[in-house]
Amino acid sequence: xxxxxxxxxxxxxxxxxxxxxxxxxxxxxxxxxxxxxxxxxxxxxxxxxxxxxxxxxxxxxxxxxxxxxxxxxxxxxxxxxxxxxxxxxxxxxxxxxxxxxxxxxxxxxxxxxxxxxxxxxxxxxxxxxxxxxxxxxxxxxxxxxxxxxxxxxxxxxxxxxxxxxxxxxxxxxxxx
Amino acid sequence: xxxxxxxxxxxxxxxxxxxxxxxxxxxxxxxxxxxxxxxxxxxxxxxxxxxxxxxxxxxxxxxxxxxxxxxxxxxxxxxxxxxxxxx
Numbered sequence: 644x645x646x647x648x649x650x651x652x653x654x655x656x657x658x659x660x661x662x663x664x665x666x667x668x669x670x671x672x673x674x675x676x677x678x679x680x681x682x683x684x685x686x687x688x689x690x691x692x693x694x695x696x697x698x699x700x701x702x703x704x705x706x707x708x709x710x711x712x713x714x715x716x717x718x719x720x721x722x723x724x725x726x727x728x729x730x731x732x733x734x735x736x737x738x739x740x741x742x743x744x745x746x747x748x749x750x751x752x753x754x755x756x757x758x759x760x761x762x763x764x765x766x767x768x769x770x771x772x773x774x775x776x777x778x779x780x781x782x783x784x785x786x787x788x789x790x791x792x793x794x795x796x797x798x799x800x801x802x803x804x805x806x807x808x809x810x811x812x813x814x815x816x817x818x819x
Numbered sequence: 820x821x822x823x824x825x826x827x828x829x830x831x832x833x834x835x836x837x838x839x840x841x842x843x844x845x846x847x848x849x850x851x852x853x854x855x856x857x858x859x860x861x862x863x864x865x866x867x868x869x870x871x872x873x874x875x876x877x878x879x880x881x882x883x884x885x886x887x888x889x890x891x892x893x894x895x896x897x898x899x900x901x902x903x904x905x906x
Contacts, residue, residue: 674862692878742869749865756881 662758669754675747677721685714686723686740686748694727694739723747820898828894828901835870836890839863849891867893875901 644652667680675683688704689695695703701711715738718724723744729735740748763771792798833844840857853859859867868879871893877900887893 742866742873745869746862746865749869750862753861753881 665758666754670751673750675750678723678747682714682718682723683747683751685711685718686744687751689724689738689740689744691740691745691748694737696729697736697738700738718744820895820902824898824902825894828897829890831874832871832890832893832897835867835874838870839866847890849889849894851890852888853890854888871897877901 663680670676670678670680670683678686685700685704688700690703697708697711697715700715701708704711706714715724715726719726722741724738725741726736726738729737763774766774829849833847836842836847836851836857837844840859840863842857851857853864853867857863864884868884871877872879875897877897879896883896887896
């Protein structure tokens with residue numbers, strides 16, 4: 644790795660780590676200190692307006708309905724979310740934010756707005772466009788990697804490819 | 820906005836303001852400044868906004884909130900949202 648690559652790598656890790664920690668600390672010192680960052684993101688997945696079904700919410704958050712059920716149970720107990728049966732289809736459970744949940748959502752959204760404002764306000768229009776284009780390229784690349792490592796079909800294909808490669812190299816004796 | 824509609828909105832807004840700030844409704848008038856006079860911070864402003872959104876089934880964005888300074892601004896804003904054709 645040359646000096647330029649080292650610096651890019653260092654900055655990326657630093658930004659990633661510090662944004663996560665800042666978000667966590669801001670939450671723990673604010674009015675909603677009983678919420679974790681993951682719980683806040685569940686509130687974001689449910690959304691500020693209207694109610695959503697459990698499967699819609701799980702899909703928005705890219706988690707299973709089982710994982711969501713555990714998270715929602717906790718948020719209901721803490722008073723941030725309410726759960727109701729759909730009046731048109733009793734088999735369907737819908738979730739929505741309570742007033743307290745909406746308040747937490749909006750305060751957290753404001754935190755993100757301030758973060759972005761502080762970052763972009765000192766830049767002129769050209770610099771803002773360069774920043775946006777660069778972040779979009781980074782996001783595209785990271786999303787491809789994310790899909791590659793989290794998509795079960797892609798992972799199975801990769802595992803088969805590797806196993807075939809090993810068999811070829813060892814002449815069919817995998818334990819060689 | 821017709822006077823009757825304006826009075827009805829003013830009643831709801833002052834009720835919500837009283838609930839959020841803990842002050843009596845007769846303390847408020849159209850010129851009451853939410854930050855300068857009532858010392859409302861962003862948490863209190865959001866509490867007010869959520870009350871009004873739920874009551875009137877509206878959506879109030881952060882950009883809308885930035886333009887609201889006084890109780891009169893809230894009344895006009897809600898009036899416009901409920902009757903977009905009205906001046």
